[in-house]
Amino acid sequence: MKHLAFLALFTTMLLGCKDQNTQNERHQPAPIAIETSTEDLTDAIQVNTIQIGSETTNDKNRFHASYPSTAYNFVNTHQEEFAQSYLKEFQNNIKDGNAQAIAGLDFGQHFEIIESTPSILGFLIERYTSYGNNYNTQYFTHLYDLEANERLTFSSLFYPQENFDTLAAIVKSKTSAILKEQINTMEGLSESDRAAVLKSAQEMIAEGTQANDNNFHAFSWDASGQLTIYFDKYQVASGNHGNIEVTLDPETYKNLVAKKYQYIFHIPEEKPETSNPIAEDTTTAQNTYTIDCSKEPCVALTFDDGPAKHTTQLLNILRDHDVKATFFVLGKSAKIQNNTLLRAFREGHQIGNHSWDHKDLKKLSEAEILSQIQKTNDVISQITGATVEVLRPPYGSFNDLVKNQAEMPIILWNLDPLDWKDRHPDIVAQRISEAKVNGIVLAHDIHQSTVEAIPAVISNLKAKGYHLVTIDNLFSGQPLSKGKVYNSRRN
Numbered sequence: 001m002k003h004l005a006f007l008a009l010f011t012t013m014l015l016g017c018k019d020q021n022t023q024n025e026r027h028q029p030a031p032i033a034i035e036t037s038t039e040d041l042t043d044a045i046q047v048n049t050i051q052i053g054s055e056t057t058n059d060k061n062r063f064h065a066s067y068p069s070t071a072y073n074f075v076n077t078h079q080e081e082f083a084q085s086y087l088k089e090f091q092n093n094i095k096d097g098n099a100q101a102i103a104g105l106d107f108g109q110h111f112e113i114i115e116s117t118p119s120i121l122g123f124l125i126e127r128y129t130s131y132g133n134n135y136n137t138q139y140f141t142h143l144y145d146l147e148a149n150e151r152l153t154f155s156s157l158f159y160p161q162e163n164f165d166t167l168a169a170i171v172k173s174k175t176s177a178i179l180k181e182q183i184n185t186m187e188g189l190s191e192s193d194r195a196a197v198l199k200s201a202q203e204m205i206a207e208g209t210q211a212n213d214n215n216f217h218a219f220s221w222d223a224s225g226q227l228t229i230y231f232d233k234y235q236v237a238s239g240n241h242g243n244i245e246v247t248l249d250p251e252t253y254k255n256l257v258a259k260k261y262q263y264i265f266h267i268p269e270e271k272p273e274t275s276n277p278i279a280e281d282t283t284t285a286q287n288t289y290t291i292d293c294s295k296e297p298c299v300a301l302t303f304d305d306g307p308a309k310h311t312t313q314l315l316n317i318l319r320d321h322d323v324k325a326t327f328f329v330l331g332k333s334a335k336i337q338n339n340t341l342l343r344a345f346r347e348g349h350q351i352g353n354h355s356w357d358h359k360d361l362k363k364l365s366e367a368e369i370l371s372q373i374q375k376t377n378d379v380i381s382q383i384t385g386a387t388v389e390v391l392r393p394p395y396g397s398f399n400d401l402v403k404n405q406a407e408m409p410i411i412l413w414n415l416d417p418l419d420w421k422d423r424h425p426d427i428v429a430q431r432i433s434e435a436k437v438n439g440i441v442l443a444h445d446i447h448q449s450t451v452e453a454i455p456a457v458i459s460n461l462k463a464k465g466y467h468l469v470t471i472d473n474l475f476s477g478q479p480l481s482k483g484k485v486y487n488s489r490r491n
């Protein structure tokens with residue numbers, strides 16, 4: 001799918017807030033702000049994560065779900081339930097014996113912010129599910145009316161029903177046109193084969209585009225008012241057509257939107273500005289370090305899977321102890337918690353690439369691997385203004401394709417405290433405190449317990465005379481090569 005451009009999203013948020021700033025100031029989630037003080041770089045919407053299975057243990061069944069944490073309890077409750085329902089599905093699959101698949105189960109859920117204004121909050125949630133080698137993708141839109149404290153369905157936006165029916169008919173004919181074109185370009189089919197395939201497709205389309213909220217459960221719009229409807233695989237076509245999405249220009253649907261909700265789509269009169277307001281006055285990363293790891297004992301702490309809800313607390317701890325670390329972030333979460341990421345960067349931490357949405361890169365095609373890496377680098381660079389130098393593939397899982405596509409050194413670790421499994425600060429602190437000179441520690445800032453372990457880790461390691469540094473600092477004097485794999489500095 002085409003993800004919303006980062007800039008478009010940013011502009012959407014600003015526009016939305018300008019339109020709506022008269023109401024309900026008190027509940028207003030702060031828009032992305034360009035702050036000069038890092039103290040204020042807290043994101044209004046943060047990322048919660050449930051993670052099962054990982055890295056050095058041999059858990060071949062993995063679950064990794066992110067969901068939004070907001071200032072609104074009714075939203076949080078619904079999101080929590082939604083994520084838990086997916087976890088339940090994962091656990092039931094394991095119970096049912098599906099877990100015997102050789103490549104293991106891999107369930108992932110991540111989200112994007114469609115809209116964030118004082119009155120409306122909208123998320124596009126993507127779930128990818130693999131029972132073996134391939135991923136099946138599903139989208140869901142969760143839209144909330146923050147003044148009425150309720151969830152909005154697609155049909156409520158296109159009320160009355162006849163408007164919804166008209167919209168569905170437009171979507172149906174657009175879907176038919178897309179499928180027709182796909183079928184016409186299929187190879188090895190006779191004319192009568194084509195006619196038969198098309199006929200069966202028409203039946204699926206008719207059913208899959210009927211005007212009901214079940215069919216229209218996933219949609220998003222961008223800053224220019226383009227509305228996209230996402231269909232599940234098999235909803236409007238056989239599986240080989242993949243996920244079909246239909247995009248509508250504002251002109252085609254704007255008269256069908258319920259009066260009450262017309263403002264939501266805020267179709268702009270002029271083009272959104274294209275400059276990047278976030279990266280404008282970045283202080284460039286200083287590659288001069290006061291600690292020389294070729295002469296002094298160093299350890300690199302690394303934190304994967306963020307930025308997330310507990311990252312701010314971790315940044316406070318690191319700042320108070322004057323310690324630098326490396327954050328291997330997900331592109332999708334960086335886009336959501338861009339202020340948190342910017343703060344981490346400005347406070348001297350290194351930002352590395354941990355893929356776009358935590359898929360196992362070994363299960364992906366060359367093009368998909370490239371996209372996972374590139375999109376993440378782009379988002380990070382847009383926020384920090386700096387180039388990303390290091391990659392850590394999710395689960396430490398990679399093959400030659402990944403090494404070739406990475407164009408970056410691959411940074412693994414030589415100490416895994418299993419902080420996803422044992423959620424006790426004392427246990428995690430004790431394990432990390434075993435770190436050896438020149439070592440790289442794997443940790444996850446998505447867990448409260450890990451963050452709580454860090455003050456003890458810092459004092460234990462400092463007591464041994466160790467310096468806690470970034471990956472870049474750890475390897476100073478030992479240049480890293482693209483496509484090579486590292487788990488510690490050479491002694």
Ligand code: NI
Binds near residue numbers: 354
């Ligand atoms: Ni990870």
